[in-house]
Amino acid sequence: GEDVEQSLFLSVREGxxxxxxxxxxxxxxxxxxxxKQEPGAxxxxxxxxxxxxDMKQDQRLTVLLNKKDKHLSLRIADTQTGDSAIYFCAERSxxxxxxxxxFGQGTELSVKP
Amino acid sequence: xxGVAQSPRYKIIEKRQSVAFWCNPISGHATLYWYQQIxxxxxxxxxxxxxxxxxxxSQLPKDRFSAERLKGVDSTLKIQPAKLEDSAVYLCASSLxxxxxxxxxxxxxxxxx
Numbered sequence: 001g002e003d004v005e006q007s008l009f010l011s012v013r014e015g016x017x018x019x020x021x022x023x024x025x026x027x028x029x030x031x032x033x034x035x036k037q038e039p040g041a042x043x044x045x046x047x048x049x050x051x052x053x054d055m056k057q058d059q060r061l062t063v064l065l066n067k068k069d070k071h072l073s074l075r076i077a078d079t080q081t082g083d084s085a086i087y088f089c090a091e092r093s094x095x096x097x098x099x100x101x102x103f104g105q106g107t108e109l110s111v112k113p
Numbered sequence: 114x115x116g117v118a119q120s121p122r123y124k125i126i127e128k129r130q131s132v133a134f135w136c137n138p139i140s141g142h143a144t145l146y147w148y149q150q151i152x153x154x155x156x157x158x159x160x161x162x163x164x165x166x167x168x169x170x171s172q173l174p175k176d177r178f179s180a181e182r183l184k185g186v187d188s189t190l191k192i193q194p195a196k197l198e199d200s201a202v203y204l205c206a207s208s209l210x211x212x213x214x215x216x217x218x219x220x221x222x223x224x225x226x
Binding site for chain 1 (some may be wrong): 130216
């Protein structure tokens with residue numbers, strides 16, 4: 001079945017790197033996504049990776065995908081207090097299955113000055 | 114580009130009352146999604162439209178929830194009658210097609226008392 005798991009909390013110091021981890025179960029997933037949610041707001045798309053890629057870098061964000069272990073991670077370099085939010089990992093089902101997103105329960109990132 | 118618009122932002126109703134939420138997707142986006150996000154959890158798909166047709170409504174509690182997307186643009190989600198466990202944020206998202214990234218609105222926070 002489809003299931004996405006994340007650790008619930010992460011606390012880091014400003015300036016450090018943050019690594020948020022995610023595991024998923026559906027090996028037929030096409031894309032994997034990272035979304036950010038600030039209090040009272042909707043989900044903001046941060047980045048995504050195609051399932052046949054190993055890594056994607058976008059400014060301070062690095063996504064690593066280990067398809068064999070079904071493990072996805074998001075690294076935020078030089079973490080700032082403005083990065084404090086909940087981060088959601090999501091897997092995308094194939095197009096012929098509707099292409100829906102299945103979300104994890106979110107990791108709350110707390111950045112201390 | 115204007116984002117996904119949702120209204121109202123907040124709604125408080127008593128159990129057994131009815132409520133409706135409205136969503137206006139990004140112009141040109143064929144696929145529209147309604148997600149339910151219960152406090153402390155990740156979003157869960159309720160229904161997915163491709164233009165004005167339903168692609169996936171397998172997780173929609175059809176005895177009380179209904180949704181429509183007339184003319185393939187705006188959409189409404191209705192709950193009748195509401196239960197206490199329907200208290201959640203209802204997020205609307207749209208994508209160019211069912212293979213493109215989802216863009217979310219800010220959601221409607223529903224409290225059922």
